[in-house]
Amino acid sequence: MAGASNLSGLALETSGELQSPGSASSNRSLRVAENVRKKGERNPFQFALNYLSQVQEGTVVRGNDALERNLVLVETIALSQGLPPEAVSLLLDLALSLRAGSVTCSRILKFLIPASVVPQEAIVRGMSWLCVGKMPLNAQVLFLRWVLTVFDLIDCKDHLRAVYGFIFSFLTEENLCPFICHLLYLLTMREHVQPFRVRKLLEIQTRMGKQSFLMQLLALYKVFRPELVTLSVPSRLRTGFKNHNSTWKAALSAVQRKNRTQMMADHSLSLGVKGKPVSRKRKLDHLEVPPLSSSFYTNSKKTVFQLQELRSFTELLQNIHNIELPAQMGSLLGCSLALHYLDCVQDESAFLRLNFWLGYSLQEEFLLCPVDGDSDSQTEASRFLATILSSQQFLQESFLSTESFLYKFLSVWDGSLLRSQVLDLLSHVPLMPSHHIRMLLFEPLMQLYFTSSVFFKCSVLECLNSMLLKWLTWHSINALENGLDISLNSNGTVTMTLSGFMDTVIELVRFVGRLAAEGLRLENCHVLLLSHTLAFYETVCDMFVKYGLPLVIMPPADVFYPALLATDSVSVDRLGYIMYRYRKNLTLAKKQGQQREQTFHISRVTYQEFNKHLVAMVSCLWNSKSFLSGTGIEVDERQLIQSKVPDHWSSFDLVHHPAFFKYALEFHQKCWPERKRVDLASIKVGKYWNWYVEFLFSQGFDGLNDFIKVNTGQSYSSSSSSQGDSQPTGQH
């Protein structure tokens, strides 16, 4: 901030000389030559301004070489360095008064590039020229477009707000209406929303139809005074205002960049705004989160505080009732204080404007233009998305506009562009009704998932897992507060019934189950994919105990058996943990169900499924009865004989299971170091079995440990007898 006021102060003192001596040490070498040449031209610039200020009404323009020469001089300076505030004000007055004709008027407007700020008096005077009504239409439009372009550079806006009524009156001019709407949108505060204005707006709207700019303004009015605007405004407005800055964009950003680099060299900005002097490309202008505008006069008389003036949280708290939002709402994203403010105040107009800005930027940069392939734009784009993501994480809520952007983007996504950012954002998507989620999310994800690599599959599962986690967390917090209905955003405008919520969760879990099952099949039970699948079910199995959602969904057999028969011990261990948690959940559910019948009911099928899995797992790992009838996985006896695997019934018990084979060998070696011939079957005899199981659990297989303890706990002592049973069953 210090640097900013320094610059504007400097520009006041030494009009025309914009570079503060000693700054820009880094650029110095480049500028030496230029500076030498400029020295001779400094005075001429002042002269030129003086000359232009004295241009009288009715001056001949055609063939007026002196005027032409001075204009050219000012023009070059303006386009290369920008104009100091009072030069802007002087030239604007010259242009709009039409003292030098309308052609010169447009010409001046086109090179009116401010170096630092635009004094608001200049704009107010400009408005008064507009009221005079002499300007040709194209000049009027050009002027308004210019005002919109430099809006953020206007030093303060209270006087401009004071003439709100005058500006409003131009709405009736059909050609100016879109621009005036945009300007009003940026200026409007609560006290501006008056019944007569609303009436006027509605009247214009009936005349002109549902123009998007009118709708935007009305939406804002509705936010401020909902009782005045009875019109229903769609919750998601497609597009609001067009960009009007094309004429000045390139020159303005060049000048600003130049000045910014000079400032940055000497002073680091406060507020932690990451205003890096990134080179902007033409198309990617939106991708940079605009810094909270940094060059403003501090006006002590003012009652409103601007966000960018706040330095600390205490200041925020003291002024929270009269804070003014910046014009470019995107700048809020980069700033934690601003986000605090958003979070505390829950100002719907702020969210509306932020969503408008975001939606527009996202649409423009990701859906309306192809990437030009260079890595710069890619990193810029990913940084932009990361900023959105971190803001969403801060607010613990996703923006409406990101959400609708994501759905559109998914349908044209190739699966590799900005993958991690897109998936991260996706995992923040709020709950939605189940029929929507199928169409918007599952449909495009399915196609991408099944045609992509195993790593992509893993990241999709991870994303969906974290999505489910967020939903469950949201539910567990909100369900406590307002009973069965769950509000989907923080201000409770969108709600969903518990059964609706459950439907969506069921839908998601089923979907992931399908993805995982088919994915495991296609990828030959890839370990990584299995691990991500199990991670998902670790969330699913605990929905009731941990998150209070009365829902238990079992994994499909295509997921269960690959995990049970996996070759890595971690997967089997995790499966053990999952089954253990399922048991806990189901037990609790049963207990509660017996106590109060009405709360919920878990279907018999779920219990049956669980029991089936349980039996299969126990008989496989513990009882050495795999593949026999009544154990869940049955394989035809003849085929088993044909396979010529000796003792096939025991080949997946804790000793012979490929995942634990290594441990069995190690145990064997420790017990009988002198033995030459390995006989794993001897582990199963007597006390060795108990020792082995203990040895196995001491290796960190806690999940399995819990599973075994819970499911065979009561018969732990008789386990030797049960394994004794297993021998005869296998023999006949």
Add this chain to the structure above:
Amino acid sequence: MDGQAKTILQRIIRKIPNKKLEVTLKSWDRLSTEQLESLDCTQPKWLFLENLISRCGEKRLGLKAVTKLEMVYYIDNPNQGTWQAFQLMEAEDDAVSVSFTQFRERFKANLEEDFRHISIRMKKLEDGAIWIRIAWGDNFRKPNHLKPTYVVHYLQTPYVFFLNFMSKHKPFLYEALFRATRHTSIKEAHLSGRSLTALRDLVMRQYQQVFPTKDRTLKERNGTPLHPNIEKEHAEYAERRHQMACEAFGDGILPKLERAVYKLETRYRGNSSNTLNDKDELFRGVVKFSSSNLLQSFHHCVATGIVEGPVTPLLSSITQKGKNYFVITDKVPGATH
């Protein structure tokens, strides 16, 4: 330097872009090296002009020198307007032996006979082109240097190119050309465009032509050979299309023709609309093609299969006949069906 020379010099300097100023002044060869060095071409034009006029004053350069400057600039940058091609006909026996000196003398003498006030500059370039600049006047008025006509002719060829050519001077210019080149008639070649070299290349066939060949051996055009596992199903078609395009429009760098115009004076054939099907009235229309390089565009369209072959003779006759203005009439006048 008198006022007229100054005005013309100003005109010329305004026309020349800043970056070409230095080169042009150098090839003008009227100022000394020191004088050239003292001029700053990056200055605004009005300032530069003032300096230049003072240098010319030092050297006592007059109108003649100024017209030479213009000609020098035009020779280096001939794309200044629309050039029109003409073809001389009925050569006499000694047409083949006309030398530049003969040509110049006869041409000048002939025109100076007709006009009391006329200014003719002539220069032969290394490639054989004769450049003629004519500023017309009449018996009462001095030559108008603001609107000179440029004529370019290659000796021993029937082609002449005109720039800024007014019909009232037509008979005199034709006559002078007949005398100078020993021909007896002339006709419009129906070829015009901004690029003089393109017109020349087109009429004199100075571009890479491709003729139909019997053996269709597939030659690999683009240098990068395909991976052995990649096969193009339509390779032969592509080759054929390319051959077709080359036969019709030439290969390599093609003359930069900007447009082709087809004037239709045919009857509308179709049975849908009655208003168009007027049996007596011609269905008049003009079809214009324009592009920064028309032949290249046509070539591309055919070679990439955007248009299906074979190439219509209407398009291929641009190169075959060296024309870009066609009038299309019905073969059998009054034919109905």
Add this chain to the structure above:
Amino acid sequence: MALLTPYSKIPELNTATILLIENEERFQTKLADAIVQQEKDVNVNVRLARKLPLPLENGDSRPRVDLVVFVVSLRSERSLQAVESSLNYLASDYYLGKVCFVVTDARCGTLAQERMLRVRRLAASHHCPVLCAEHQTEEGIAMAAMRLLTILKVSAGLSPMATTALYLSSLTRCAAAPELDDD
């Protein structure tokens, strides 16, 4: 009418053939290179064509085509029309999981969005998947090549587990175009 049929020829050992059809011939060569370069285990043949039907004279030398890919650029109307007309020259057996669409320039404004809807409708009516590709970046091309290889291996019967082309296509095929705008 010269129909292209999937089962009239005997497959070669450890070989898969993919046919890339693109009217503009812009993206297909890059894609073909990426496909050939990426696959190391299986011998992949790539055939490039502008449209169907394929020239008869290549009929004998052409191996059995396991996957037909239509590349559509949403920037051009012709591109889409060419694909529409080509679809008739495929034997119906191909539509059981051996055809897919690759769409480029899908993020190019409203016109592209409208054409995208048409492609989706077309694909849905033929039970084919639609893949979007970023043809301007290296990663995008590599990704597209990889995804096509995934489908190709299944449709050529080279996937390790017994997954058939028909089964995979039941998972990936394009459903009726989603109407995002009504939301």
